[in-house]
Amino acid sequence: MIDVLVVDDDFRVAQIHAGFVELVPGFRVAGRAHTAADARAGAAGVDLVLLDVYLPDESGLSLLPDLDADVIMATAATDPESVRTAFSRGALHYLIKPFTAQELGHRLQAYARYRDHLTTTGELTQTDVDRAIRALHAVPRGEPRPAKGQSSVTARLVADALKRSGEPRSAAEISDEVGISRATAQRYLASLAQAGRVHVTMRYGTTGRPEHQYDWRAR
Incomplete structure (x- = not known):
């Protein structure tokens, strides 16, 4: 199970995003935070953080390098500098609000595949690394089918x-x-x-x- 911390200054938005996360098999919400201070405290032990830029006490961009977890930005910040800064400081994805459950779900599923490719006790080859990166940025296409075990x-x-x-x-x-x-x-x-x-x-x-x-x- 992949534990996720949802960070957003708006508690209703955080609740909605947490609901989206709970729709994705293999993911669970470990907590919600509405300030950078709470995010720092809540990120301990989680696998992934959904991080907003606009927090009341500190920019999410300045918080990003301090988080000992993978990060997907989930924010209304659309200026090029914010996007460049987020990626340069380690964000894996950048998702612009408002987004749908499907859009977030695609990124979470891709992140899960990326983790699977990097779960090994041995050393990675260049092919292994390339495969993991492709999995991280792959977007599902095609008409949906019932999930395994569903009628x-x-x-x-x-x-x-x-x-x-x-x-x-x-x-x-x-x-x-x-x-x-x-x-x-x-x-x-x-x-x-x-x-x-x-x-x-x-x-x-x-x-x-x-x-x-x-x-x-x-x-």
């Missing part, structure tokens, strides 16, 4: 239920309509989100945890 029929039922609704739905609502468990609906919705067919947002109620909302993305 194409159930995937179609879940997708059709979302299409018919014409508005964002929760996993609980989809499970009731399709006649499957909430956990099963969540898995299929997560796969659709990873494939870019579903847009994921958060609904905040008066009490309790925020709830994921899924909305079909028409081509």
